[in-house]
Amino acid sequence: MPDSTNLASTHGKHFYGRRKGHTLSPRQNAMLDTLLPKLAVTIPDAPDAPIDIDALFARKDAPLWLEIGFGKGEHIATQAKWNPEVNLIGCEPFINGVVGLLYIIADEKQENIRIYPDDARDVLEHLPDASVERTFLLHPDPWPKTKHEKRRFVSQENLASLARVMKDGAELRIGTDHSNYARWTMLQLDRSPFFQWNATSADQWRIRPDDWPETRYQQKALKDGVSSVYLSFNRVSR
Numbered sequence: 001m002p003d004s005t006n007l008a009s010t011h012g013k014h015f016y017g018r019r020k021g022h023t024l025s026p027r028q029n030a031m032l033d034t035l036l037p038k039l040a041v042t043i044p045d046a047p048d049a050p051i052d053i054d055a056l057f058a059r060k061d062a063p064l065w066l067e068i069g070f071g072k073g074e075h076i077a078t079q080a081k082w083n084p085e086v087n088l089i090g091c092e093p094f095i096n097g098v099v100g101l102l103y104i105i106a107d108e109k110q111e112n113i114r115i116y117p118d119d120a121r122d123v124l125e126h127l128p129d130a131s132v133e134r135t136f137l138l139h140p141d142p143w144p145k146t147k148h149e150k151r152r153f154v155s156q157e158n159l160a161s162l163a164r165v166m167k168d169g170a171e172l173r174i175g176t177d178h179s180n181y182a183r184w185t186m187l188q189l190d191r192s193p194f195f196q197w198n199a200t201s202a203d204q205w206r207i208r209p210d211d212w213p214e215t216r217y218q219q220k221a222l223k224d225g226v227s228s229v230y231l232s233f234n235r236v237s238r
């Protein structure tokens with residue numbers, strides 16, 4: 001659970017989470033200084049200006065996938081490897097996690113990932129309309145106390161932002177190992193006019209699909225005997 005809260009993000013929003021863990025080694029700092037600038041997504045200054053997706057990636061006109069809160073990057077890196085024809089943007093304000101992903105990208109020479117090392121809501125504000133074909137939100141911070149529920153990423157406001165940037169029919173995947181957060185997610189998605197749940201059987205949300213790589217938090221939960229749910233929604237047609 002995050003231990004430092006209520007810090008303003010680069011773009012003025014309040015981010016309730018942890019930006020730093022243990023002190024970075026000189027090698028990790030060097031990785032941040034050299035590789036991150038080549039892969040970083042820059043947010044345009046003008047409030048309505050869109051991120052130039054074509055300028056970001058070598059492969060133009062490829063499908064764009066988005067991961068919100070990639071942690072140490074295992075899931076986004078695996079998706080990038082399995083789907084070399086796709087461009088991916090990962091957002092993560094926890095700098096130790098960003099370094100983790102940079103190491104994977106450097107080791108595996110991956111070319112289809114770009115990183116926004118801050119609050120995903122900044123990216124959602126500036127992505128072009130209907131530009132994203134799949135979004136991953138995996139094990140978001142659960143903020144279990146009722147008084148903190150406004151901090152949960154799954155909210156009507158964020159769902160509306162996601163709906164704007166996602167194409168008709170695009171998939172929104174949400175995984176969690178917290179039963180309360182799973183219930184919260186279902187309630188919020190049920191209230192949202194923009195998404196529909198596409199499960200037709202219990203197995204579809206109880207069993208991890210083959211193309212849904214395990215994440216660190218999912219594995220942690222499994223070690224504690226807690227299983228996760230695998231929720232998949234589609235952006236309804238405009």
Ligand SMILES: C[S@@+](CC[C@H](N)C(=O)[O-])C[C@H]1O[C@@H](n2cnc3c(N)ncnc32)[C@H](O)[C@@H]1O
Pocket residue numbers: 015017018068069070071072091092093094097118119120121137138139140141153215216217218
């Ligand atoms: C519980 S961790 C899960 C990490 C990873 N998805 C996994 O399943 O192993 C939640 C992550 O979401 C990140 N996060 C929280 N709020 C965020 C936001 N507004 N934008 C992007 N990432 C966020 C946190 O920094 C944290 O790394």
